[in-house]
Amino acid sequence: MFQDLDASLSALITEAGAPPELRAAEVSFRTPDKDFHPTPATMNFFLHGVQENRTLHSSVPLVDRVGENFVTAPAPIRVDCTYLVTAWSGQNGDLRVAEEHKLLGAALGWLARFPVLNDERLVGSLRTPPQIYPVTTQVATLRTDESFAHFWSALGVPPRPGFSVTVTLTPPPVPDPEPLSPVRHVSVEAASREFPAFVGRVLDAALTAVPGATVSVLEKNIATVSDQRGRFRFTALDFGDYTVKVQAPAHSDFQQPVRYRATGQIHHMVLPAP
Structure with missing residues (x-):
């Protein structure tokens, strides 16, 4: 040089x-x-x-x-x-x-x-x-x-x-x-302090949406099913620390602790590779 x-x-x-x-x-x-x-x-x-x-x-x-x-x-x-x-x-x-x-x-x-x-x-x-x-x-x-x-x-x-x-x-x-992999799309998630909700998406290891997955909050014994974009939503839930369990076809059961807060309402569940 x-x-x-x-x-x-x-x-x-x-x-x-x-x-x-x-x-x-x-x-x-x-x-x-x-x-x-x-x-x-x-x-x-x-x-x-x-x-x-x-x-x-x-x-x-x-x-x-x-x-x-x-x-x-x-x-x-x-x-x-x-x-x-x-x-x-x-x-x-x-x-x-x-x-x-x-x-x-x-x-x-x-x-x-x-x-x-x-x-x-x-x-x-x-x-x-x-x-x-x-x-x-x-x-x-x-x-x-x-x-x-x-x-x-x-x-x-x-x-x-x-x-x-x-x-x-x-x-x-x-x-x-x-x-680095190229950015394929950008997804914007919104949250409300006035009407809070525990929301997120179920994704596989390639970050592809997983529809039809059962998402449960174990401490509250409540569950919902992810839609075609992998989205799930709980509205009647107090802020706190919870354990979320995901059961999806062709995937092993998956659990993840979350801290649901007014400033942390969005929690995506990324399933490990089969």
């Missing part, structure tokens, strides 16, 4: 519309330490920070359709990849400073034109499969003077002018998404 991001930035710097001084420069991703002394003019992109972007974190899972079914996967993390961009010249004295500043300014102006890197500007695994979310960039959002003093000191190099480029990527999702 990171090597393809390097290649994408390198292609962006050298594409036809870029400033000519950028197109003529070399592009390096090496650590700019005391042993880094490029002879030709060079733009260096040093990847020094990779961290999750918690602001863009989402708890909403990804859902995709595959044939007649759906698959779901946890939302992937968003990762900020931050580069330190510096310019390097092989010339001496003021000529070196002038060339480096010219390159640095051209790079800053050019990269700032691309707040989003579209698919055509992405390479390898960043392009195929395509990124789930847009690949965004932020230019010169970090201070590279005082905050980078320790960085240059650790590398044994005098401080240099530079700016940051942060690219936000989405790593590939988990390889084994969870399959």
